[in-house]
Amino acid sequence: MSISPAWYLSLSVVLFCIGAFGVLVRRNVLIMFMCVELMLNASNLAFVAFARQLHDIGGQVLVFFVLVVAAAEVVVGLGIVVAIFRRRASTNADDLHLMKG
Amino acid sequence: MTALLGVFVTSSSHPTLPDVGVFAVAAAIILAGAIGVVVARNPVHSALMLVMTLFGVAVLFVLQQASFLAAVQVIVYAGAIVVLFLFVIMFLGVDKEENVAAEPLRGQRPLAVALVALGATGLLLLGQVSRWTTGQPHVAGSDTGAPNVNLIGKSLYTTYLFPFEATSALLIIAVVGAVVLARRPPAATSSEQIEEADAALAVRDPGPGTTDGTGDAGGDA
Numbered sequence: 001m002s003i004s005p006a007w008y009l010s011l012s013v014v015l016f017c018i019g020a021f022g023v024l025v026r027r028n029v030l031i032m033f034m035c036v037e038l039m040l041n042a043s044n045l046a047f048v049a050f051a052r053q054l055h056d057i058g059g060q061v062l063v064f065f066v067l068v069v070a071a072a073e074v075v076v077g078l079g080i081v082v083a084i085f086r087r088r089a090s091t092n093a094d095d096l097h098l099m100k101g
Numbered sequence: 102m103t104a105l106l107g108v109f110v111t112s113s114s115h116p117t118l119p120d121v122g123v124f125a126v127a128a129a130i131i132l133a134g135a136i137g138v139v140v141a142r143n144p145v146h147s148a149l150m151l152v153m154t155l156f157g158v159a160v161l162f163v164l165q166q167a168s169f170l171a172a173v174q175v176i177v178y179a180g181a182i183v184v185l186f187l188f189v190i191m192f193l194g195v196d197k198e199e200n201v202a203a204e205p206l207r208g209q210r211p212l213a214v215a216l217v218a219l220g221a222t223g224l225l226l227l228g229q230v231s232r233w234t235t236g237q238p239h240v241a242g243s244d245t246g247a248p249n250v251n252l253i254g255k256s257l258y259t260t261y262l263f264p265f266e267a268t269s270a271l272l273i274i275a276v277v278g279a280v281v282l283a284r285r286p287p288a289a290t291s292s293e294q295i296e297e298a299d300a301a302l303a304v305r306d307p308g309p310g311t312t313d314g315t316g317d318a319g320g321d322a
Contacts, residue, residue: 013228015135021214052167082192
């Protein structure tokens with residue numbers, strides 16, 4: 001008998017919370033992106049655990065789609081970071097207050 | 102805590118020792134990597150820690166018989182996304198140590214710790230009170246025990262055909278968006294336009310007391 005899905009889900013919760021903590025605390029936009037990746041991986045882990053528990057391949061297909069969306073998100077996000085860096089020479093989120101009233 | 106663990110262990114029949122060992126090692130790798138991503142001062146170190154976490158997740162995918170996803174995880178995440186991160190970090194030249202101890206917003210860090218701890222304990226307790234999993238496998242039952250890649254391929258090209266095609270459109274849009282975003286603004290790109298601008302300045306102000314570039318152009322004229 002393999003590991004209970006509860007273990008995978010607990011690990012997923014902890015991983016998600018570490019990622020959320022990183023997004024909240026770090027000020028470097030690149031590292032905030034990496035923390036978003038951690039959160040996406042936590043959700044992937046939960047999806048696969050449920051797919052295994054329910055014997056439904058749909059969970060794994062959903063992980064596939066999450067991977068694609070993560071790739072697209074990183075590409076566009078890093079494009080934005082490069083574009084902002086051209087103007088402000090900084091990747092610090094606190095420096096990006098162009099739209100502040 | 103021991104009660105919590107006890108519920109987890111007894112909620113299903115006992116797992117075999119190799120499974121437990123692999124899970125424990127992979128979980129330790131994942132958590133160490135995740136904490137490393139958050140606390141590392143150098144963005145390059147963060148990216149390398151992210152690779153560690155992604156590798157651990159791939160190991161857990163293998164442990165759950167999701168071998169195709171494990172391969173995709175290593176190839177797409179570790180092979181493409183993290184390399185993209187590293188490329189941008191080094192392209193921008195921001196791979197310097199940053200002062201993590203500095204706290205720009207007062208009280209933000211304790212608040213973040215409190216909120217995250219609250220969320221984590223809430224979720225874990227929720228999993229204890231209301232059952233996370235039904236304990237009844239074979240509910241949906243499309244996983245018939247065929248090889249993993251066959252199942253995913255069949256599902257992807259039948260049930261999920263339209264989302265699959267939509268992701269291809271999404272990727273095209275992302276590529277075009279990245280090219281548009283990362284392109285230099287057209288005003289300063291071509292050297293021809295810069296020369297035109299210099300010449301226009303020189304015509305307007307041909308005297309010797311001008312700035313560097315226009316002064317040279319004025320002398321030639």
